[in-house]
Amino acid sequence: xxxxxxxxxxxxxxxxxxxxxxxxxxxxxxxxxxxxxxxxxxxxxxxxxxxxxxxxxxxxxxxxxxxxxxxxxxxxxxxxxxxxxxxxxxxxxxxxxxxxxxxxxxxxx
Amino acid sequence: xxxxxxxxxxxxxxxxxxxxxxxxxxxxxxxxxxxxxxxxxxxxxxxxxxxxxxxxxxxxxxxxxxxxxxxxxxxxxxxxxxxxxxxxxxxxxxxxxxxxxxxxxxxxxxxxxx
Numbered sequence: 001x002x003x004x005x006x007x008x009x010x011x012x013x014x015x016x017x018x019x020x021x022x023x024x025x026x027x028x029x030x031x032x033x034x035x036x037x038x039x040x041x042x043x044x045x046x047x048x049x050x051x052x053x054x055x056x057x058x059x060x061x062x063x064x065x066x067x068x069x070x071x072x073x074x075x076x077x078x079x080x081x082x083x084x085x086x087x088x089x090x091x092x093x094x095x096x097x098x099x100x101x102x103x104x105x106x107x108x109x
Numbered sequence: 110x111x112x113x114x115x116x117x118x119x120x121x122x123x124x125x126x127x128x129x130x131x132x133x134x135x136x137x138x139x140x141x142x143x144x145x146x147x148x149x150x151x152x153x154x155x156x157x158x159x160x161x162x163x164x165x166x167x168x169x170x171x172x173x174x175x176x177x178x179x180x181x182x183x184x185x186x187x188x189x190x191x192x193x194x195x196x197x198x199x200x201x202x203x204x205x206x207x208x209x210x211x212x213x214x215x216x217x218x219x220x221x222x223x
Contacts, residue, residue, distance in 0.1 A: 030210070043152065045212065045213070091209060092154070095157050095165060096165055097202075097212060100151060101150065
């Protein structure tokens, strides 16, 4: 079967750095995406890794190791507005997204 | 550029009734996807259109669900007859042909079956 595992909850304080891990078990892996969802609203795309290594986009970075079936999302200089759910996902057959269960990040002051 | 829109935002119906959800993707996006999130669980794929053709409908739970995308523009998802377990948030997403990993989601339709 196909599955992605990520922690259910993470807490941190403003200004801190937090890492959300994602391990996956899939067939036909194309790449790992990360999405953010605020209060059950529309998930929004954050980043995508097709190859091993680190992708940086502002305060957010994403990492992938295909040999370890592992990736993470790194959020730096945390702000209150970063409190949200974060999902890792992979593309099934390059099309449909298969999501993990999501990690709820709570940022406190 | 307008984003993905969905209608209605909320729907409350009784078991056995019919509901039709609508999705308008971003203009020019050939790929259209339907997903569902049942409370406490992950977002699950339902089906994928490329223009008006069903590319993959492996996630459709059963034949009570019917999706269409006439003319390759907007899409509808009909649930008939609705059951209690159909309750959840139904998301629509669209993407350009070459960037299927970057999908743009609509705000979702929250369906409650009582």
